Amino acid sequence: AQSVAQPEDQVNVAEGNPLTVKCTYSVSGNPYLFWYVQYPNRGLQFLLKYITGDNLVKGSYGFEAEFNKSQTSFHLKKPSALVSDSALYFCAVRLGAGSYQLTFGKGTKLSVIP
Amino acid sequence: EAGVAQSPRYKIIEKRQSVAFWCNPISGHATLYWYQQILGQGPKLLIQFQNNGVVDDSQLPKDRFSAERLKGVDSTLKIQPAKLEDSAVYLCASSSGLDAGELFFGEGSRLTVL
Numbered sequence: 367a368q369s370v371a372q373p374e375d376q377v378n379v380a381e382g383n384p385l386t387v388k389c390t391y392s393v394s395g396n397p398y399l400f401w402y403v404q405y406p407n408r409g410l411q412f413l414l415k416y417i418t419g420d421n422l423v424k425g426s427y428g429f430e431a432e433f434n435k436s437q438t439s440f441h442l443k444k445p446s447a448l449v450s451d452s453a454l455y456f457c458a459v460r461l462g463a464g465s466y467q468l469t470f471g472k473g474t475k476l477s478v479i480p
Numbered sequence: 481e482a483g484v485a486q487s488p489r490y491k492i493i494e495k496r497q498s499v500a501f502w503c504n505p506i507s508g509h510a511t512l513y514w515y516q517q518i519l520g521q522g523p524k525l526l527i528q529f530q531n532n533g534v535v536d537d538s539q540l541p542k543d544r545f546s547a548e549r550l551k552g553v554d555s556t557l558k559i560q561p562a563k564l565e566d567s568a569v570y571l572c573a574s575s576s577g578l579d580a581g582e583l584f585f586g587e588g589s590r591l592t593v594l
Contacts, residue, residue: 408587472521473520
């Protein structure tokens, strides 16, 4: 079975400061990892993914994430937060080969304070 | 490029009534997903289609939920009879293939069961 944990329900950060949204995963095999963002009353939007290769993945809107196999983590980061980054962020995982089910975490609400 | 279209956006029904949601994926996308997102939780996969065939419906409550994608394009998700715990947002997503990393989500259909 595969699972994702987002240990923080909410993250508050001041505008201009770096932000981190945490994600750890559990999967028996090589994972495919994803981050999605959800703005109020909107569907989820893809931010970035890790399939293989470089552990540091760059995505949309200046976000990046680092895959750490030893810590089974895939934390989302941004060097300088914007108020417009305030949203709900979801980490997701699927087993790389032979499985197509994407399992989402419960989400972390990011609030960027002006 | 047109995104994933869903309707209705909002629906309120009494328990034991029936409801249907419609989804039109991005043109050319072979894979279609229905997710259930309960307030405060991450999306949970209900059913996944590849063209007009079901790939995964292991988490679909088949005694009350049904879904079809008859011509391999748009899809309908039905709930009959509805229960209070079915109150959620039903998200439709599509992707170019089973192994595609990125899912494109619609804005969702919010169901309230009274």
